[in-house]
Amino acid sequence: MPHAEPHKAEQPAALVPAQGVDTEDVSRIDTAALWQAICRISGDYIAVVDRTGTIRFCNRVDDGWSPEQVMGRSMLDFTLPESTEQLYRVIEDVFATGREQTTETTVRRPDGSLNYFLLRLGPVLVDGRTAAILVCCENILPLKTSEKSLQHERNMLRRLLKIQERERQLVSYEIHDGLAQYLAGAMMQLEACEHGLGGSSKNRELGEGLRLLRAAADEARRLIGGLRPPALDELGIIDAVETLVADARTEVARVEFTHHLPAPRLPPDVETTIFRIVQESLSNVRRHAHAATASVRLEQHGDNAVRIVVQDDGVGFDSAAVADDRFGIEGIRQRAWLLGGEPVVASSPGRGTTVTVTLPLEPKDPISALG
Numbered sequence: 001m002p003h004a005e006p007h008k009a010e011q012p013a014a015l016v017p018a019q020g021v022d023t024e025d026v027s028r029i030d031t032a033a034l035w036q037a038i039c040r041i042s043g044d045y046i047a048v049v050d051r052t053g054t055i056r057f058c059n060r061v062d063d064g065w066s067p068e069q070v071m072g073r074s075m076l077d078f079t080l081p082e083s084t085e086q087l088y089r090v091i092e093d094v095f096a097t098g099r100e101q102t103t104e105t106t107v108r109r110p111d112g113s114l115n116y117f118l119l120r121l122g123p124v125l126v127d128g129r130t131a132a133i134l135v136c137c138e139n140i141l142p143l144k145t146s147e148k149s150l151q152h153e154r155n156m157l158r159r160l161l162k163i164q165e166r167e168r169q170l171v172s173y174e175i176h177d178g179l180a181q182y183l184a185g186a187m188m189q190l191e192a193c194e195h196g197l198g199g200s201s202k203n204r205e206l207g208e209g210l211r212l213l214r215a216a217a218d219e220a221r222r223l224i225g226g227l228r229p230p231a232l233d234e235l236g237i238i239d240a241v242e243t244l245v246a247d248a249r250t251e252v253a254r255v256e257f258t259h260h261l262p263a264p265r266l267p268p269d270v271e272t273t274i275f276r277i278v279q280e281s282l283s284n285v286r287r288h289a290h291a292a293t294a295s296v297r298l299e300q301h302g303d304n305a306v307r308i309v310v311q312d313d314g315v316g317f318d319s320a321a322v323a324d325d326r327f328g329i330e331g332i333r334q335r336a337w338l339l340g341g342e343p344v345v346a347s348s349p350g351r352g353t354t355v356t357v358t359l360p361l362e363p364k365d366p367i368s369a370l371g
Contacts, residue, residue: 045117045137048124049075053091056132064110075135080106080114090121095130098123104140116144158338165272168228176230180220187213222247226279236264237271237298241278245296248282252294252312255282259298261306262361270359273335274298274308280328281310281355289314289353304361311354316347332357 039046039059048057053074061070075091076084083105090101100122107115118138123130190210197203224230232240238259245257265271278296285294291314301307319329329345336343336357347353 042136043138045139047075047135047137049091049133049135051091051095053088063107063115078107080108082106087119090119091133094121094123094133098125098130116140154338157334161335161338165228171227175220175227176224180217180224183213183217183220187217232271232275237261237266237274238264240271240275241296241298244275244279244282248286248294251286252291254293256293256295257297258295260300261298262300266306267361269339270306270361273339273341273359274306276335277308277332277355277357278310280332284328284353285310285312285314288317291315291352301358306359306361308357308359309354311352313352316349316351316353318349319345319347 042059045061046057046059047055049055053076055070055073055075058067058070061067070078076088079087086103087105090103093099094101100120102121103119105117105119107117109115116139118140120136120138121133124132124134187210190206190213194203194206194210197206229240229243231243238261241257241259245255248255266274282294282296285291289312291312294310294312294314297307297309297311299307299309332345332355333343335341336359339359341357341359344356345353346356
């Protein structure tokens with residue numbers, strides 16, 4: 001906000017030293033000197049404005065302004081049009097109600113660049129009524145700059161994840177429509193040959209070849225499912241998660257899957273995020289938990305959110321001792337945050353692990369919530 005030497009203004013009430021403290025020097029402090037010291041050392045810009053918003057006092061100005069350009073002018077003269085109306089309403093409310101208020105405003109500097117301030121406005125009372133408003137202005141340009149940088153990084157990560165998903169999808173389709181079809185054709189040919197030869201034990205080499213082909217087909221299906229199962233795009237999240245649960249059952253004795261979602265299909269970004277979170281969670285269960293049972297729940301949460309819960313009865317872990325090269329849990333958190341979700345990972349040694357993620361059905365950028 002608009003740096004000048006402090007101008008005279010109403011002084012604060014008489015200074016009352018704390019009881020039990022040596023007050024000889026303190027009691028001699030002139031309140032005007034105290035007010036001047038506060039204005040001088042405060043990190044905020046301090047202004048006193050009247051009912052029209054005219055600046056009657058300011059402790060300093062900067063941004064290329066001179067005191068003469070600031071004093072006696074309305075605060076509204078320095079704000080952008082989209083900030084002016086809100087600031088005007090706040091000033092009116094403080095005078096009308098005597099309540100403190102907080103708002104943000106955008107100021108255009110003389111060189112045309114923008115600056116951002118958090119304003120705290122409070123009444124200056126005279127005989128019980130609001131005679132003026134004290135405005136403390138905190139420069140939040142560094143915060144806004146950091147937010148923009150973080151938002152840019154988030155957007156880049158979101159784009160990279162989408163590109164990665166698209167590449168996974170393409171590779172999955174190539175395997176499904178190419179390699180898997182060739183393997184299926186080769187198996188049909190050999191099975192027909194085996195049938196024609198009567199399937200006797202003399203065809204041992206033929207049988208071994210068929211076994212290897214079937215193993216290769218199973219591996220192709222596993223690769224397709226790990227990359228991006230066609231069911232996710234063609235049938236939806238429920239069928240896609242069913243494939244993950246079925247795979248997990250090959251290594252975990254009991255894996256349950258329950259679901260109650262608001263619609264058969266969810267927004268594509270939400271479905272992809274749910275799939276990846278469940279995939280990573282079950283992968284952790286299979287590789288690290290040594291669990292006997294696990295469960296996956298997908299359920300509606302409130303009017304506009306879905307909750308994912310993956311739980312196991314395994315060995316658990318100390319979250320403070322997770323190695324730096326273990327990115328699974330962090331990947332879950334980042335995917336959730338990118339959609340404005342709320343990830344919670346609860347675990348302790350010997351007590352299993354529970355991953356809970358709540359995702360909005362209309363994804364929003366988490367950075368916008370900071371504004």
